Amino acid sequence: MAHFEASSIVPAPAGDVYAWHARPGAFERLRPPWSHVEVVERQGTIESGHVRLRFRIGPFSFDWLAEHYAGVPGTEFRDRLIHGPLPRWEHVHRFLPLDAASCRMQDEITYEFPRFAAGLPAVVRKYFAERQLLPLFAYRHRIVRHDLAVHRKLSQQPLHFVVTGASGLVGSALCPFLTTGGHTVTRLVRRPSAGEDELFWDPASDRLDDLPRAPLDVVVHLAGANIAAGRWTPARKAEITASRVEATRNLSTALARLDRKPRVLVCASAIGFYGDRGSEALDEDAPAGRGFLAEVCQAWEKATAPAAAAGIRVVNLRIGVVLTPGGGALAQMLPLFRLGLGGRIGGGQQYVSWIALDDLLAVILHCGATETLRGPVNAVAPAAVTNAELVRVLARILGRPALLPAPAIGLRLFLGEMAEELLLSSTRVWPRRLLETGFQFQYGELKSALRHLLGATYVPLEQAQRTGV
16 A cells, blocks of 8 residues: 655635636646546546546556545545556545635545556655656646636636637647636537537638627637648648638638627737747847748738727737647657757757747736737747757756757758748747736746656645655
């Protein structure tokens, strides 16, 4: 039998912290981005119900069926393993008031190792258990603290969000971030809708007949073809352009015709707007650059004109390289770096303007809630780095060498124009408008961002005890 306990102080009332966990999307927010877990089925509540999860480890997968039982609303909830890889797992989540504005969040777990591990020395079992549990619960506690603080600052009342691209890298994280904050989210999907919170949307049409009659506060438009999914052939470039420009124009036209228009349209754009600019510091007033991406971004932003003309506040969010091991550039880098086969791209002196996924979610909420923001907004951390610095920091956190550069000539040969604009161009962007409107980055420094995203820090765990392992 083994026991694990982790706790930290959360600067929020115990009832608020409990309510956050009880809302839809809590598990998705608490799932570390480095893990491969999906919710297969969920019924009931955290006081009484069950959830079936599917874990993937390499080519293998297994189900985890847990039962919620004996919950005490506002104070604690429990889950225990009904079917899964361990003989026993019981988890008590407690929220202990300290005063009117803070509480202690405490996780207590009692579990048994699988039979094949019974013959291993206790010190080995302890090592492997801690490698899994400590990063997991440190991450969960950080997320709870982060999200509660962001929502308390930015959204004093529930809002109704409509989100396109809800299944993408950013959208799949944004929706649970919003719902756990008490907001309502309607997803526009390009397939027959499967739930009460989904509506069918055809990006090729300017009709939105089935939107809810309830007032819409913020529309977040994230849909678009993946620009890094394949070599930029003429057909692929046409698809990328249409998925952004035509779809945005159609959506903006449809929103402009609504009798009850949303207050805000937050429309994704990209720092590709600026093109390859070397070490030049670029804020929102910098002119557009040259190249395919710069042309797409200019047309993309202009396509929101029908919404702006109808009186909808429009924010064109110029998003940088989104850092998360769940997808995008970082996910593509990690396999090679973990094998010690990573290195700089080309000369490594090109600037990378990046943003941690959790900060990007907060930026989107900030843009929806801040009435003075309209037009272009740079969604990047205030500390752009060179590719060589990114590689050095990532390798150090992983404890691996990074001595194998990717030659520019080879990238140009295999990827053509895409390599030139995505990998070798230099864009040093500054988030002036976010900072001027009081936005505070939680992960504005590369090292702290990567340590958070890769589970390499245990802050803010105040206490972590293990016995009997």
